[in-house]
Amino acid sequence: MSELAITVIGPDRPGIVADVAGLLAGLGANLTDSTMTRLRGHFAMTLVCSGPAVAEAEAALAPLSVDGQLVSTVREVRPDGPQNPAGEPYVVSVHGADRLGIVAAVTRVLAEAGGNVTDLTTRLTGPLYVLVAEVDLPAGSAAGVSTRLGEVATALEVGITLRPAGSDLL
Amino acid sequence: MTEALGGWTLAALGEPGKVRPVVTAPAQVLGGGGAEVDPLSDEVVRLAADLVATMRSAPGCVGLAAPQVGVAAQMFAVDVTGHPKSVTVHGTFVLCNAKLVEASRWRPGREGCMSVPDLTGDVKRASRVTVEGVLPGTGQPVRLATDGFEARALQHEIDHCAGLLFLDRVAGAHAIYQRKVYL
Numbered sequence: 001m002s003e004l005a006i007t008v009i010g011p012d013r014p015g016i017v018a019d020v021a022g023l024l025a026g027l028g029a030n031l032t033d034s035t036m037t038r039l040r041g042h043f044a045m046t047l048v049c050s051g052p053a054v055a056e057a058e059a060a061l062a063p064l065s066v067d068g069q070l071v072s073t074v075r076e077v078r079p080d081g082p083q084n085p086a087g088e089p090y091v092v093s094v095h096g097a098d099r100l101g102i103v104a105a106v107t108r109v110l111a112e113a114g115g116n117v118t119d120l121t122t123r124l125t126g127p128l129y130v131l132v133a134e135v136d137l138p139a140g141s142a143a144g145v146s147t148r149l150g151e152v153a154t155a156l157e158v159g160i161t162l163r164p165a166g167s168d169l170l
Numbered sequence: 171m172t173e174a175l176g177g178w179t180l181a182a183l184g185e186p187g188k189v190r191p192v193v194t195a196p197a198q199v200l201g202g203g204g205a206e207v208d209p210l211s212d213e214v215v216r217l218a219a220d221l222v223a224t225m226r227s228a229p230g231c232v233g234l235a236a237p238q239v240g241v242a243a244q245m246f247a248v249d250v251t252g253h254p255k256s257v258t259v260h261g262t263f264v265l266c267n268a269k270l271v272e273a274s275r276w277r278p279g280r281e282g283c284m285s286v287p288d289l290t291g292d293v294k295r296a297s298r299v300t301v302e303g304v305l306p307g308t309g310q311p312v313r314l315a316t317d318g319f320e321a322r323a324l325q326h327e328i329d330h331c332a333g334l335l336f337l338d339r340v341a342g343a344h345a346i347y348q349r350k351v352y353l
Contacts, residue, residue: 035344089347119347134347167280167290167349168255168319169230170326170336 003050004029004057005077010070012043020045020072023060027052040124048077087116087136089165092149096158098129105156106131109148114138129158134165175263175305175312180222182307183264187219189227190239192284195335199237200285203333204244209266209304214245218264218306221247231284233323235330238285244268245306246327250320257318265312268303268328270296272315279322281336282349290349291340295322 008020017036024031034047052060057074064070094106107117110133119134137145146162153160193199207214217236225234225247232253235246249262273296282290299321301314316324326336340346 037344119344121344165280165347167282167347168232168253168322169228169282169284170233170323 001050002053003032003048003077003079004052004054004074005046005048006057006061006072006074007044007046008061008064008070008072009042009044012038012041013069016043016070017045019064020047020061023064024049024052024057027056027060029057050079087114087138088142090115090135090137090142090145091163091165092131092133092135093161093163094129094131094153094158096129096156097127098124099156102129102156102158103131105152106133106149106160109145109152110135110137113141113145113148115141115145174314175260176310178263178305178308178310178312180219180262182305183215183219183222184307185219187216187221187223189224190220192224192228192234192238193240194285194287195337197240197285199240199242200330200335201333202237202242204235204237204242204331206267207243207245209306210309214243214266215307217241217243218245218247218266221245221264222249222262225249228284232319233327234284235327237330237333244331246331248320248323248327250323253319255319258316258320260314260316260320264306265301265303265314266306268301268324268331270299270325270328271302271313272298272300273325274298275317278341280347281322281326283326283336285330286335286337288349289337290347291336292342292345293336293339294341295325297321299324301328 029049029051031049036045054074054076061072115135115137117133117135122131149160221234225231232250233248236243245266247264250256251259275297276294277297278294280290281293298317301324304311
């Protein structure tokens with residue numbers, strides 16, 4: 001059974017999720033993981049589903065693009081994708097005046113330490129730019145990463161915090 | 171009503187309990203809620219001992235409710251002793267038919283659960299609570315005031331007894347995560 005990665009993006013309106021999910025359900029596609037959000041008025045969704053072939057999914061989703069608003073892509077992915085070795089989970093928060101290169105500078109620090117960004121959101125609201133990222137850091141690297149992030153914070157004139165995101169088992 | 175746990179100890183449960191298999195979602199028993207129990211019945215006392223034994227068998231586990239071992243009953247074991255986030259600690263205890271009667275100072279925190287082994291989630295819980303329940307073996311009613319991590323653990327377990335998982339209380343659509351650290 002093939003596994004497909006599908007993206008849909010376009011101006012937000014009510015019913016996009018219902019339309020996409022309905023078309024895929026009609027194909028017998030089983031939605032597994034998905035994430036959907038709104039980015040400055042554009043609705044963006046990324047999902048993985050199993051069942052249909054690429055051509056079937058593309059044909060089924062084609063009606064979404066008839067009016068030129070929504071754009072969808074479909075591609076086959078390998079089931080269970082590559083698994084990265086687990087590190088220690090941390091949350092990075094950045095906030096400050098918007099300026100070019102904040103995401104690049106912060107994620108470069110994380111990458112140089114061997115950190116793997118597993119989730120990241122940025123929001124620009126008025127003059128305030130906010131970045132929140134989840135990152136798996138190699139064991140024992142957090143102190144060094146924190147120091148490097150501090151240097152970046154000074155250079156960019158933003159606030160950056162790094163804190164553990166470990167969960168408690170209840 | 172006793173203000174705290176008084177002189178209750180595990181000795182009230184008699185023989186040491188046995189480790190039972192932990193049920194994981196989507197098992198139906200986790201979603202149905204539990205019936206009130208008779209804290210003096212042999213069956214309940216045995217289950218209380220088994221909950222303690224099973225909780226202690228899992229590294230890092232600070233609480234275990236009856237539905238998590240497949241029994242739809244309102245009882246749970248808790249022990250946050252030694253946890254770095256604990257402030258007030260009442261040691262190991264089991265409560266039957268527990269209810270949250272006061273809750274304040276809500277704080278977010280990331281929770282994992284033995285019954286949802288592959289996900290964690292951000293959940294807002296009261297950091298100060300008062301819980302009323304009954305002790306197994308003695309039938310003594312207690313009123314327990316606590317805070318911090320023990321308060322979070324009590325709310326998590328009371329939720330289990332009502333058929334709720336932390337997944338029912340996560341802060342938003344992007345507040346659940348693949349679990350990355352296995353104890």
